[in-house]
Amino acid sequence: MDERGGTILVTGGCGFIGTHLCHALVNAGQRVRVLDDLSTGRAGGIPEAAELIVGDVADPVAVGEAMAGVDGIVHLAAIASVARCNDDWVASHRTNLTGTLTIMAAARAAAPVPLPVVWASSAAIYGAARALPIGERTAPAPLSPYGADKLGGELHGAAAADLFGIANTALRFFNVYGPGQDPHSPYSGVISIFADRLSRGEGIRIDGDGGQTRDFVYVGDVVRALDTALDRLMRRRRLRREAAFDAVNVCTGRPVTIAVLAETLRALTGSRGSIAYGAPRPGDIRDSVGDASRMHRLLGLRAETRLEDGLRALIEARPAKVA
Numbered sequence: 001m002d003e004r005g006g007t008i009l010v011t012g013g014c015g016f017i018g019t020h021l022c023h024a025l026v027n028a029g030q031r032v033r034v035l036d037d038l039s040t041g042r043a044g045g046i047p048e049a050a051e052l053i054v055g056d057v058a059d060p061v062a063v064g065e066a067m068a069g070v071d072g073i074v075h076l077a078a079i080a081s082v083a084r085c086n087d088d089w090v091a092s093h094r095t096n097l098t099g100t101l102t103i104m105a106a107a108r109a110a111a112p113v114p115l116p117v118v119w120a121s122s123a124a125i126y127g128a129a130r131a132l133p134i135g136e137r138t139a140p141a142p143l144s145p146y147g148a149d150k151l152g153g154e155l156h157g158a159a160a161a162d163l164f165g166i167a168n169t170a171l172r173f174f175n176v177y178g179p180g181q182d183p184h185s186p187y188s189g190v191i192s193i194f195a196d197r198l199s200r201g202e203g204i205r206i207d208g209d210g211g212q213t214r215d216f217v218y219v220g221d222v223v224r225a226l227d228t229a230l231d232r233l234m235r236r237r238r239l240r241r242e243a244a245f246d247a248v249n250v251c252t253g254r255p256v257t258i259a260v261l262a263e264t265l266r267a268l269t270g271s272r273g274s275i276a277y278g279a280p281r282p283g284d285i286r287d288s289v290g291d292a293s294r295m296h297r298l299l300g301l302r303a304e305t306r307l308e309d310g311l312r313a314l315i316e317a318r319p320a321k322v323a
């Protein structure tokens with residue numbers, strides 16, 4: 001990780017991915033400051049050594065305060081649920097796009113060189129891509145306000161690099177899973193819900209025939225991608241390299257069907273819970289798998305965690321197991 005020193009600002013650091021990142025950074029001896037409004041995140045999850053500022057990422061005053069004395073930024077704060085963004089269109093736009101711009105504007109104000117920003121984009125920018133695997137050159141066609149705002153952030157990110165010299169890397173996460181994902185929110189992802197129900201011996205219902213595929217990437221691999229991308233930008237800044245915008249898929253490149261996912265979880269939990277099939281969800285994308293080659297070329301990384309190992313870690317981290 002680092003001979004880089006200094007302080008890293010992590011927005012959304014109290015969330016699922018942010019909490020893992022903060023622990024990894026602190027364990028590596030890095031000073032960490034978190035800006036989070038605690039709307040879905042938990043203050044108790046971050047390491048004691050991390051400083052927490054409770055505030056809104058779209059509020060320039062809070063962001064200015066959080067930015068003081070910082071050497072690099074990882075921007076994760078967002079309303080991360082597609083469904084919640086559909087329900088709360090304008091408010092989610094404020095967080096998901098204005099928030100990203102507010103961070104970039106504050107990064108721009110750093111003298112003499114703007115601060116580098118690594119930030120969370122999403123595979124949602126691709127929409128229902130027809131050709132698989134989905135590479136970064138696939139034309140974006142988001143199908144949701146959430147995806148549209150992430151794409152908007154990328155367009156601003158590219159302009160910000162060219163015009164204002166803000167080096168920034170958008171990491172397009174595919175479906176991230178791992179310990180610490182809340183299974184109880186109505187907006188939770190499929191893995192945390194299935195793992196929770198099966199661990200309690202309850203049945204699960206798959207929407208559709210279970211043949212739909214996703215690219216599930218373990219949170220530990222996502223943290224390594226964030227950390228490596230930031231390290232790269234901070235080095236380039238020290239060397240006074242020209243600022244650039246990059247967009248990089250963070251994925252495994254391996255498609256997994258929902259049926260296989262459900263069976264694997266049932267086997268790992270030892271559950272007798274049933275697996276039922278229902279009507280397909282309207283608008284559900286049939287297949288999604290990313291091309292991981294750019295992540296390897298640019299960051300020298302592969303998402304190596306095998307699905308079974310990642311799922312086992314998630315199940316073992318659950319507070320109570322009543323099979």
Ligand SMILES: NC(=O)c1ccc[n+]([C@@H]2O[C@H](COP(=O)([O-])OP(=O)(O)OC[C@H]3O[C@@H](n4cnc5c(N)ncnc54)[C@H](O)[C@@H]3O)[C@@H](O)[C@H]2O)c1
Nearest residue numbers: 012014015016017037039040041056057077078080120176
């Ligand atoms: N989890 C995934 O599968 C996935 C996939 C693609 C992209 N992403 C992106 O990765 C990032 C992190 O996602 P996550 O899964 O950890 O989500 P999360 O909801 O667990 O974390 C988001 C954090 O941002 C905070 N936050 C929300 N609005 C805020 C605001 N206005 N000001 C300050 N803080 C605010 C929340 O309190 C929370 O701590 C998000 O940008 C998300 O869009 C996640």
